[in-house]
Amino acid sequence: MPLLCVHDLHVYLGESHILQGISFDVAEGGVTALLGRNGVGKTTTLRALLGLVDRRGTIELAGDNIEHIATHKIVQRGVGYVPEDRDVFSALTVDENLRLAERDTEPRYDLVYDLFPELRERGKQAAGTLSGGQQQMLAIGRALLNDNQVLLVDEPTKGLAPLLVTEVALVLERVSELATVLLVEQNLGVVNRVARDAVVLDTGRVVHIGPAKELLADKPMVQRMLGVG
Amino acid sequence: MSTFLLLTITGLGLGAMYFLIASGLSLIYGLMGVLNFAHGVFITVTAYTLWFVESKIGDVPVLPRFLIAALAGLVVGTVFAALTELVLIRPLYGRHIEQVLVTVGLALAVTALVTAIWGSDARVVTAPAWVGQTTTIFGAHIPNDRWLEIATAVIVLFALEAFLRRTRYGLIVRAGVENRAMVTALGIDVRKAFTLVFAIGGLAAGIAAVLYTLYSTTVDPQQGTSLVIFAFIVVVIGGLGSIRGTAWAAVMVGLVQQYANYYASSGLGDLSVVLLLGIVLIARPRGLSGSFA
């Protein structure tokens, strides 16, 4: 049974119909990539799963319907979120950002500091003064602190230097051994490396579902659906 | 020199009360985006509870009687503030203009109700004698209530800072001022923090109400509203959502008001405060601390 089942999900923002009834499943374990051009509704899909935007349709997490549940309660069921723009709290220190994210009785600081030793060193520094890459580490670390069933990760490599992109890809591989990951990613190299399944969106609809490597090997299809080759 | 000292201490005392009122307004706005017009009502509720309780317990020496009454006032004011959030603000979550409108309605209705029950005239409260006496420093005779006002505000400032820096809820409030949605996305029910800031705001405003009662030895239905208007100005000058900015602005407004009232002419102090607001807005439209939503 899939861990996450999305069926006929609609989202309206103002007058625009952003998600027009999308359906897809996320199998347990591994990385499922959510792909598509800019503005097709990938970020909105993640926000809708979390209840951060008004949505219609059914969403099942481990067999339970969560579409009528408030955001914080969805998260408490074991959903971690790494938002597109990191959204670390810039006025809080690194330590405080992590402390705020603590949910489990035994937060996994060992794991987080093992993956990102810098977060320990910079604990007293205000998060707003970190570099983009460091903020991304903090955003991922924050989600890893608790034992989640599924992680929603939104463009973790956006705006990062090539070296850091590789590092993030490594982290994602490691993370996918601990929890199921639904990943929005534009960098197809990263997708190719970490993703097992791929779901492709176009203007608010699902246009392709299948194994990620198969999709990426089919250059004309990639060109057609993602506009890149 | 002694006059200047008296004016300065009095201005600081006034600023202390503005800070107590404005800090809650500023926190509520920073976290929730709600301009709380009902803040004056928290003052009224505390002050009238104080007066009511004091007038009902006789046969007790003035000091304990006042303390009991003040405590009762603070408890009732704080509970009232928390209930305001739970009953009136929460159902309108995310609709800021409507939340403001509801606080306006509450402010008018409660003021009218208090007037209907106890009349529009001021009621006299008996303050402990020490408060009405003066202490002489460098030749200036300073009424004792001023010290009390300043000391209380400083304690509250430190307590608020400690709350915001050292407690989990303080962390939630600071994070929520930046980005409420992300706080909920960490699995935190940010609405509990909303009720909490309302309760804290109500308590701080209630403390200001107790101090103002000591200063004026009366309570009346309009007093809350008139204090809150200056607190609004303090909040705008200080920059919404910033406790330190609020503290600086409160001191500035209190001093300007006192100096102008004495050295220029009576009544000019209030006007110069408005002028100060105009200057700050032209120079720095985001307020002194620049942390404007």
Place this chain on the structure above:
Amino acid sequence: MKRLLVPAAIVVALAFLPQLSLDIPYVFQDGVNTPGTLELLALCLLFGGLALSYDLLFGFTGLLSFGHALYFAVGVYVAAIAMTRWHWDFWVSAAFTALVGFLLAIVLGAVSLRVAGIAFAMVTLAFAQAGSILALKNPYKWTGGEEGFGVDYHQLPAWTVGILNTKHLYWIALAYAAFVFVVVRWAVNSSPGHVWQAIRENELRVQVLGLKPYTYKLMSYVLASVLATAGGIVYLLLLGGANIDVTTASFTLTLLLMVVIGGTGSRWGAMIGGILYTFANHRLGDLSSSHAVSSLPSVIRTPLQQPLFILGVLFILVVFFVPGGLTRIGQVGVRLDRILRRPAVQEERA
């Protein structure tokens, strides 16, 4: 032109009211054409027009001002001072007052519109408060301080003075309400009017289109303020004097109540709200001293003695359950449904 037919018919019908010796029990204490009733009706119409001028800001442009009272007070006080302290003729005083209101609105609007949203509300509140303090402090003994002062009757047109001329005052108030209605209708249908409503919906989009919201907001602010100043002059004629109440923040808040109770962003809504509110405010006062109420237990009777308590509660109920105001009462329940089904978090990040 066709669409002006209904309002025009209503104005004509209302204009004939003083000629009718009609008695409407419970609604009015005395006959419709008695000076007492006509004065109440005149006040209702005046506040209907004033509420509409406020709605031009709040409902049509989305500017939440807490300082509209200032311009109404300018109308009352400047005209009264010009006539009484300087012995100017009424028409000269009125023209001068309008000019003062206009210039003041430009200056203060230019400053306060530098900030938006709630900060704008607080700044307008502060400026209005300055006006109130000024009137209270009684500079040069011009404003009469807390008591206010009566206007010098010799400067008023003779046909507006005296109880027998109340129907003339009623017609003036009616003319004011009709005037505001026509001006607001013309303004919101003009091309700046469309920009105002676009600003209310989404200011950023207006900016993206290359228009400067600031200029348009200032236009709306100045027009609404001048209309309020004109209302102040009418008020002075009706009441024959200036009083400190019209300068207070509470006065602006009552305008907000009128507009929201009636219905924001609709000409009829604001006007009917103003009329109903003023009527209720006066008649509830009479009602509380009536026999029916005085026999009630004090728990119920006491709150009834303060119309503002009832109106404040009504206002909260309207905000909760009738979001469009009483003139859109057909939509009751829609809102209740929305509140009950509301998911906990649904706002977009600002």
